[in-house]
Amino acid sequence: MPVTRSHIIDENALERLNKSKTEEFKEQPGRIALTDVVTQQPRALGERPGAHARAHPASKLDVKKDEEKPEESRASLKRSATSSAIAPQTRVPQQEFKKTKIDYVWEDLDEEDHDDPLMVSEYVVDIFKYLHVLERKTLPDPLYLSRQRNLRPKMRSILVDWMVEVHLRFRLLPETLFLAINIMDRFMSKEAVQVDKLQLLATGSLFIAAKYEEVYSPSVKNYAYVTDGGYNEDEILQAEKYILQILEYDLSYPNPMNFLRRISKADDYDVQSRTIGKYLLEISVIDHRFIGHLPSLCAAAAMYVARKMLGRHAWGGNLIHYSGGYKEDDMAEVVDMLMEYLVLPIMHEEFFKKYASKKFMKASILARSWAKKVVADGKSEETL
Structure with a gap:
């Protein structure tokens, strides 16, 4: 797939954090300083010009030493996909829902959760309809x-x-x-x-x-x-x-993780594809070019690319339905931007290092290697 879009952020433009922040957290407890990008006199948000008092707190960061959170269990993922979504308090305007012709076959995977009250299977469809309205607002x-x-x-x-x-x-x-x-x-x-x-x-x-x-x-x-x-x-x-x-x-x-977990239901809650999907989904909030794209669309594109990396090429009816109705053509632009990000030089070092760890299955390393191979092989977006 040839990369055709020019990226606004280039590697030379990145001004890194102070050298001290790259030291081990235990060697320099807690302090993470942002690189100065300008030398203007500081002023607090909403404060009138001229007021710029600053204090230097002497307290140390009150956090535990590095320890990793356990990977989410299948049960917790199922529950969080719906319980973390806020049910609407007001009636959703029906005119905001577009009626589209369904030309694919899908299974009712929510039926298996009928006996689980935490999954609120009788309301899950309405909840996600509401989230799709809310994400635009x-x-x-x-x-x-x-x-x-x-x-x-x-x-x-x-x-x-x-x-x-x-x-x-x-x-x-x-x-x-x-x-x-x-x-x-x-x-x-x-x-x-x-x-x-x-x-x-x-x-x-x-x-x-x-x-x-x-x-x-x-x-x-x-x-x-x-x-x-x-x-x-x-x-x-x-x-x-x-x-x-x-x-x-x-x-x-409406948090993108809710949409990703919803799609993961149609992917049998596969840990590897979901972890790579998290990495790709996080790209969509880090890169400014994704700002105008809906969280549900970015979540669908992230899972789509993650499955391609793992050789799972079919984007079938269940995945279309539980992603919110997104087909491959709908995701093409976002998929293209994700590929561009992956083949460009590393622009967000801390983000890359985070997902290069074993905790996240070295998702960032795997994704970049795969994307470069796709481009080197001369594959187009249609062959992904």
């Missing part, structure tokens, strides 16, 4: 980067890579990272942000997302510490309030 403006005067795609790239590292160090859930990036993008779709305040926005977004998704959320002093003295606890709390005000306290983002 919570989609960030894909053109917001062009309206931010001093913000360039490479700056978002650096910022998101830093968020991935903090997310990994805190050992947070995948849903937390997806929600945090969505909060950040939606905020910048509505408000202009000074470049030197991007780290405060990212920290506040992670802080909010962790409160929303996690059972035990890291304390604000932990977030202040990982900014390496860049912001104190009060500034982060003020940023949290301001972000929520701009978003009108709406955090009802």
